[in-house]
Amino acid sequence: MQIIVSGLIFGCIYALAALGLVLIFKTTEVANFAHGEMAMLTTFVSYVFLTSYGFPYLVSLVLALLFATIFGLFVYFVFMKRVQSAPHLNQVVLTLGLFMVFNGVAGIIWGYQPSSFPEAFHGDPYEIGGVFISLNEIFVVILTLILMLGFFLLFRFTRLGLAMRAASQDTMASELMGIKVSGVFMGAWAIGTALGGIGGMMTAPVTFLSPNMMSEVLILAFAGAVLGGFISLPGAVFGGLIIGVIENLISYYIAPELKIVFVFLLILIVLYIRPQGIFGGAKIIKKV
Amino acid sequence: MKQLINNHKPWLILLVLFMLVYPFIVGHSGYMVSIFVMICIYAISAMSLDLLIGYGGQISIGHAGFLSIGGYTVAILTSKLGLPFLLTLPLAGVVTGIIGLFIGLPAVRLSGHFLAVVTLGFGLSIPQIALNWDSLTGGYSGLSLMRPSFLSSDLQFFYVIVVMTVLITWLLHNILKSRMGRAFLAIRESEVAAQATGINVPFYKTVMFVISSFFTGLAGGLYGYWIGFVSPNDFTVVTSFLLLGMIVVGGLASIPGAVIGAIIFTVLPELTRSFVGVTNIIIGLAVVLIILFRPHGLISLFDAFKAKSKRKAGNDQDLLISEQEQGGTVKDVNI
Numbered sequence: 100m101q102i103i104v105s106g107l108i109f110g111c112i113y114a115l116a117a118l119g120l121v122l123i124f125k126t127t128e129v130a131n132f133a134h135g136e137m138a139m140l141t142t143f144v145s146y147v148f149l150t151s152y153g154f155p156y157l158v159s160l161v162l163a164l165l166f167a168t169i170f171g172l173f174v175y176f177v178f179m180k181r182v183q184s185a186p187h188l189n190q191v192v193l194t195l196g197l198f199m200v201f202n203g204v205a206g207i208i209w210g211y212q213p214s215s216f217p218e219a220f221h222g223d224p225y226e227i228g229g230v231f232i233s234l235n236e237i238f239v240v241i242l243t244l245i246l247m248l249g250f251f252l253l254f255r256f257t258r259l260g261l262a263m264r265a266a267s268q269d270t271m272a273s274e275l276m277g278i279k280v281s282g283v284f285m286g287a288w289a290i291g292t293a294l295g296g297i298g299g300m301m302t303a304p305v306t307f308l309s310p311n312m313m314s315e316v317l318i319l320a321f322a323g324a325v326l327g328g329f330i331s332l333p334g335a336v337f338g339g340l341i342i343g344v345i346e347n348l349i350s351y352y353i354a355p356e357l358k359i360v361f362v363f364l365l366i367l368i369v370l371y372i373r374p375q376g377i378f379g380g381a382k383i384i385k386k387v
Numbered sequence: 388m389k390q391l392i393n394n395h396k397p398w399l400i401l402l403v404l405f406m407l408v409y410p411f412i413v414g415h416s417g418y419m420v421s422i423f424v425m426i427c428i429y430a431i432s433a434m435s436l437d438l439l440i441g442y443g444g445q446i447s448i449g450h451a452g453f454l455s456i457g458g459y460t461v462a463i464l465t466s467k468l469g470l471p472f473l474l475t476l477p478l479a480g481v482v483t484g485i486i487g488l489f490i491g492l493p494a495v496r497l498s499g500h501f502l503a504v505v506t507l508g509f510g511l512s513i514p515q516i517a518l519n520w521d522s523l524t525g526g527y528s529g530l531s532l533m534r535p536s537f538l539s540s541d542l543q544f545f546y547v548i549v550v551m552t553v554l555i556t557w558l559l560h561n562i563l564k565s566r567m568g569r570a571f572l573a574i575r576e577s578e579v580a581a582q583a584t585g586i587n588v589p590f591y592k593t594v595m596f597v598i599s600s601f602f603t604g605l606a607g608g609l610y611g612y613w614i615g616f617v618s619p620n621d622f623t624v625v626t627s628f629l630l631l632g633m634i635v636v637g638g639l640a641s642i643p644g645a646v647i648g649a650i651i652f653t654v655l656p657e658l659t660r661s662f663v664g665v666t667n668i669i670i671g672l673a674v675v676l677i678i679l680f681r682p683h684g685l686i687s688l689f690d691a692f693k694a695k696s697k698r699k700a701g702n703d704q705d706l707l708i709s710e711q712e713q714g715g716t717v718k719d720v721n722i
Contacts, residue, residue: 198628204668
């Protein structure tokens, strides 16, 4: 039971990273491989606020998210806007290039020495039904659920959500219908990066703060998003949770070193049975 | 068209001649020869990956896994079973090809991001398996292997690699010009239309993976023999990303493009090695800038130049044919 619960908490972290990924993909159809590195930069910025300026946790969190928003807009305007209509492979390789640049920049500024990062809440773990869980972990779980629900409702029931869905389906037609597509994309990048930043700040206490901290998280978040169908926000959270639990079970019962092998084997099997992911909806072939 | 071939031929001969005299130009410098060998190995891998992505439209971001398998196959077969070189090198290709078959089978059903994640998982898993299967792969310490006595000097083996590279390039070129290559292009353009014209889509998709992994495995085998040592850290996910970068930066669906990409991505890290930590930034920036300003890759520079000179001659028809011949421009890869 303890293994499953701590797996769920890891899963929440993957889900948080996956949410931003799916949000950006759902709107702009770009799979952002630099997402983890952008989250890492945001976490470093909040760390600077925390240690160099001595701000309290909440203030530096808000400031870092503000930074993330601006950073997301910067990436969109400087890089992604120019390749919005380019082939998808070009977009993917561009984000991979950005991944390397951000990683190198963080390495130069802050060095590769891992440092510790504070948790949102301190306190001794509670025991609920034989399972130990700390206040911070409860916070992570609740935050994930709230964000997932919030964005799910946003997509389903608001005008902005409708605009985002329309923009992703057909950019030109939605522009002709009077939707400001570039504004929608700007929003997606800003919010997506901020979401990634939250994910980064939740990851940092577990993995320690270093330029490479997000690489494994991002890969598993990506896997979780794909498992959930890549276009569904609840799917991303669900996929992230599954990955977290399975990973923990495998490390405990089989071998901790081989967890990534088994996780991907599982994904392969799931996708072989259901090629569009668990929450992917019906598979439609658009182009002939 | 005949003119086009005649125009290319002297260049090709010059290039092969250059490859043959290269060790003498650089004065037998081990370092320079080693860079050239790595260019050859990456060029083979990039061309194989290009067959899959550029011509076939199937994404793979785990190709370094095939390189690792090729390297380990020769190392295991040589050190544990003592098989001769002439047998191990083809076997490296065959074993990798069989594994490529297993990766290609699910790929028949998957596309886009889903295929990307499966191949990414494959690329991540191979180093992990190599690390933990101690009895077979030697774990952290890796495996060392000896070159056969008739190829013991670096110069002799350099020529083996050059000959192999030229041979594989020629083979890939011919595969792509054949009926099979046209089937790949049809699948890339539209799976539905390809199926409707009687192309066996699942079969050709699997074959694509097998061919691509076969040649990548050969490149991995050559690498193993060249270095004389294989370890789990030789080819990681970063290598897969670099291979992807090579073919996009060089130009998709173009064999010269893949070679240009391989040259750039092998030489750039060597040039920036003296500045620690800057390598990643420079490679990343190069990728970003080329995608932003030359979205069809560096090879499009040549095409633009050719178009200009052709237009002067008032002979646009010829250009059209040559472009179609090269597999057309890639409109979109199915990711």
